[in-house]
Amino acid sequence: MTRLLFTALLLVLYSSAFAKKDYNKPHGHGPVLSPYKPGKFEGLSLNKSEEKKLAEGKSVMKQSMPDPNDPNPAGGAICVQDIQAPLDAVWSQILDLDNYKKKVAKVLESKNYKVAPQKDGKYQIKTKMVMGVMPGYKYTSFYDHTFHPREGSMTWTLDYDKTSDFDDVSGHWHVAEHPSKPDCTRVFYACDIKMAGSVPKPIINFIGKVALKQATSWVKKESEGSPVANLPKPFDSAKDAILSK
Incomplete structure (x- = not known):
């Protein structure tokens, strides 16, 4: 195949994969992956080596244990990170979705269109x-999050x-509060993504591994840099529920 023909073929594939969409139309289907339940990741434990790694400021990757009876289980990698900041300071960063572009690598735009x-x-x-990527x-993509202050969790799916x-x-x-260190928080993050169509392997690797670690590392950086940060205004009434954990 000549270089010119190969280039033309790549352009056709690219244009078909990223053709302009009407994003305001329904997604075309409902959930395929099972949604996560708020609360602790059941069955997840950390050994001494992993605890040492967390104490050194590094993140730890764990495998979740999906329900074997679930036909479409949401399961995969979980990233764990210890943060030298209190619960409300950590939540102030996670809930600041309107400003992810300023804080999170690879995020080009992030804007809430409903907070209820x-x-x-x-x-x-x-x-x-x-x-x-x-x-x-x-x-x-358009996400439908549910923030559960009493359970110390936020879960999400697509907005279908x-x-x-x-x-x-x-x-x-x-x-959650750190099991042994006061004013220290332990964060768990999992995000399962099902891609549409054929996707280059480097993108799959980034989304499956690199992005998972970056998700907790930016929260650590921002939370430790602003350990007394307030919750974004729409969520300030949730502070008591968060701190009661």
């Missing part, structure tokens, strides 16, 4: 996010009322 307190004390947060590849470039997403933040 619920009668049961939870919050629904819908967010548009654009992520640039590598030159020529960016993914626009809009079209996203990812085929499906299921994620979970869990933030």
Whole structure:
């Protein structure tokens, strides 16, 4: 195949994969991955070596244990990170979705289009996010988060009322007091992504491994840099529930 023909073929594949979409249309299907439940990651334990690594400021990758009876289990890697900052300072960063572009590598745009307190004390947060993975590849997706202050968790899926470039997403933040260090927080993060169509291996590697570690490292950096940060305004009423954990 000549270089000119090969280049033309790449352009056709690229244009078909990233053709302009009407993102305001429904996604085309509902959940494929099972959503995470708020609260602790059941069955997850850390050995002495992993505890030592966390104490050194490094993150630890663990495998989640999906329900064997679930036909579409949400399971995969969980990233664990210790942060020298209190619970509310950590949540102030995670909930600051409107400003992820300033703090999180590869995030090109992040904007809430709905923040709604619920009668049961939870919050629904819908967010548009654009992520640039590598030159020529960016993914626009719409997320439907549920913040559970009493459980110390935020879970999310896609907002299926809009079209996203990812085929499906299921994620979970869990933030807890450190088991032995005062004013220190232990953070758990998991996010399962189902890609749409054929995807180059470097992108899969980035999303599956690198992005998972970066998700907790930026929270550590920002939280430790602002250990007395306040919760974003829509969530300030959740502070007591967070600190009661």
